[in-house]
Amino acid sequence: MSLTTRLTLLYALISSAVLGVFCVVIVSAIEQHFIEQDHDLVNGRLARIQSRLASISRADQLEQLHTLLHDVVVSHQDMLVLALLPDDRVVLQMPHDASAEARLRGALDARAAAFEWELDDHPYRGWTAVMPTALPGQPSVRFALAIDISHHAMFIERFIRSLSVLGVLAVLASALLGWAVARHGLAPLTRMRAQAERVTASRLDQRVSTADVPLELAELAETLNAMLGRLEDAFNRLSAFSADLAHELRTPISNLTTQTQVVLSQRRCADDYRDALESNAEELERMTRMVADMLFLAKADHGLMLPSREPVDLHQTVQDLYDYYDALAEVGEVSLVVSGGATVFGDRLMLRRALGNLVSNGIRHTPPGGQLRVEIESGGMPDQVQVRVINTGETVAPEDLPHLFERFYRADRARRHDAAEGSGLGLAITKAVVDAHGGRISVCSADGQTCFALSLPGSSPAD
Incomplete structure (x- = not known):
C-alpha cells in the first residue's frame, strides 16, 4: 500500500478507537445516571415506608400495615413490591403475581442489596431493605422493591444506535480528511520523485530541490x-x-x-x-x-586488502631499489642518497612497488648532475613514519600538482609514448598502496625541487 493509504487507514483506526472509547464512556455515564435516578426513587419510597413503620406503636396497628404501605407505593404503577414479616407472612405485595413474588423472595433470601432481572421481557432493577417498627420486641420487616426500567433500556438502545451511525459517519469523515491531509503533507515527496526521475546517466547534474519542504x-x-x-x-x-x-x-x-x-x-x-x-x-x-x-x-577501488602485514625496513628497501636502478641513474648521471631509517608494518612487495615508482619517476625527471634523495624519519607524530622522496629538476606547475596522482595524467603532454616513460599509472598505484596501508601521500614542487611526502603507520594494527 502507498504511504497515503497507510496514513489514511491509521487515521481511521485512531478515530474509531477514540470515538469508540468516547461512546462507551457516554453510554456508561447515562446508564449510571439512570441507576442513580432509580435508586433515588426507591430510596424515596423506602423513606416514606420507614416513616409509616415508625408510626406503629401498638400491635393492633400491624393489621393495618398493608393499608399504610399500600398508599405509599400505589402511585408508582411500574414498581414491584414485596414486604415480609419474620415468619415469611406477606404484609404487602404489588402486584399479585406469582412470578414476581418468587423473584422478589429470591432476592430477599439471597440478601442482595441490589439486583437486576427480566420478567415477561421487561427488565427490572431493584433493591432490598430491612426496616424496624416502633413496637418493642417486634422484629423488622423485610422489603424488596423493583422498578420496570424498560423505558431506560429503550432510550439507551436508541441512543447507542444513533451513536453508532454518527460514529461511522465520523470515522468516514476522519478517513477522508486524513487522506486529504496525508496527500497534502506528502506532496513534497511526489515532487522529489518527479525530480529524481529526471536524473539519468547523461543528466547526473540534476539535484533535488530543498526549498519549500519540511x-x-x-x-x-x-x-x-x-x-x-x-x-x-x-x-x-x-x-x-x-x-x-x-x-x-x-x-x-x-x-x-x-x-x-x-x-x-x-x-x-x-x-x-x-x-x-x-x-x-x-x-x-x-x-x-x-x-x-x-x-x-x-x-x-573496491577496498584493497593487504595480503600480509610484516615488519618492513624502509632504509633497506630503498637501498635495494637504488641497487636495482643504479644502472639507470648512472646513465642519467643522477646521484642517489638515502638518509634515516624506520620500520613499518605492511606488505613488503606493495611498499617496494610504491617506493620503486617514486624512485624511478624521480630518476627519469632529474636532469644530469642532479640528485635523488630519500629521507626517512619517525617520531614526528605518534606511530607515524615520514618518508620524503626529493629530486632536483624542473619545477612542476602548480596547476598540475593536484592531478599528479590521477590515472594516465602527465604534466608534459608532449613526451613520447615509449617504454621508458611508463603507462601513466605509477603515481596512482603509489597512492592506492599508501591508502591501503592507512597512510597519506602529498606532493609539492618549488625552487627546482619536487618532493613526494609519505606518512605511514609505524606500528602493527594489532598493537
Whole structure:
C-alpha cells in the first residue's frame, strides 16, 4: 500500500478507537445516571415506608400495615413490591403475581442489596431493605422493591444506535480528511520523485530541490543530493578513465598494427623479422604492464586488502631499489642518497612497488648532475613514519600538482609514448598502496625541487 493509504487507514483506526472509547464512556455515564435516578426513587419510597413503620406503636396497628404501605407505593404503577414479616407472612405485595413474588423472595433470601432481572421481557432493577417498627420486641420487616426500567433500556438502545451511525459517519469523515491531509503533507515527496526521475546517466547534474519542504524531507533531499554528487563524480572519473584507457591502448595497438603491416608489405630477411618481433614484444610488454596496473587499481577501488602485514625496513628497501636502478641513474648521471631509517608494518612487495615508482619517476625527471634523495624519519607524530622522496629538476606547475596522482595524467603532454616513460599509472598505484596501508601521500614542487611526502603507520594494527 502507498504511504497515503497507510496514513489514511491509521487515521481511521485512531478515530474509531477514540470515538469508540468516547461512546462507551457516554453510554456508561447515562446508564449510571439512570441507576442513580432509580435508586433515588426507591430510596424515596423506602423513606416514606420507614416513616409509616415508625408510626406503629401498638400491635393492633400491624393489621393495618398493608393499608399504610399500600398508599405509599400505589402511585408508582411500574414498581414491584414485596414486604415480609419474620415468619415469611406477606404484609404487602404489588402486584399479585406469582412470578414476581418468587423473584422478589429470591432476592430477599439471597440478601442482595441490589439486583437486576427480566420478567415477561421487561427488565427490572431493584433493591432490598430491612426496616424496624416502633413496637418493642417486634422484629423488622423485610422489603424488596423493583422498578420496570424498560423505558431506560429503550432510550439507551436508541441512543447507542444513533451513536453508532454518527460514529461511522465520523470515522468516514476522519478517513477522508486524513487522506486529504496525508496527500497534502506528502506532496513534497511526489515532487522529489518527479525530480529524481529526471536524473539519468547523461543528466547526473540534476539535484533535488530543498526549498519549500519540511525539515525531515529537506534532510532527505540533502542526503540524496550528496549521493548524486558522489555518483556524478564517480561516473565522470569512470568516463575519463575509459577515455584515457582507450587513448593509451590505441597508441601501442596502432604501433603494432603499423609496424606489422610495414614488415608484411614485402619479403624481408630473418633479421628484419626478428627486429620487428622484438619491437612488437616491447609494445606487448608495455600493454601487459598497463593491464596489470589497471587490475591493481580496480582492486584498490573496491577496498584493497593487504595480503600480509610484516615488519618492513624502509632504509633497506630503498637501498635495494637504488641497487636495482643504479644502472639507470648512472646513465642519467643522477646521484642517489638515502638518509634515516624506520620500520613499518605492511606488505613488503606493495611498499617496494610504491617506493620503486617514486624512485624511478624521480630518476627519469632529474636532469644530469642532479640528485635523488630519500629521507626517512619517525617520531614526528605518534606511530607515524615520514618518508620524503626529493629530486632536483624542473619545477612542476602548480596547476598540475593536484592531478599528479590521477590515472594516465602527465604534466608534459608532449613526451613520447615509449617504454621508458611508463603507462601513466605509477603515481596512482603509489597512492592506492599508501591508502591501503592507512597512510597519506602529498606532493609539492618549488625552487627546482619536487618532493613526494609519505606518512605511514609505524606500528602493527594489532598493537
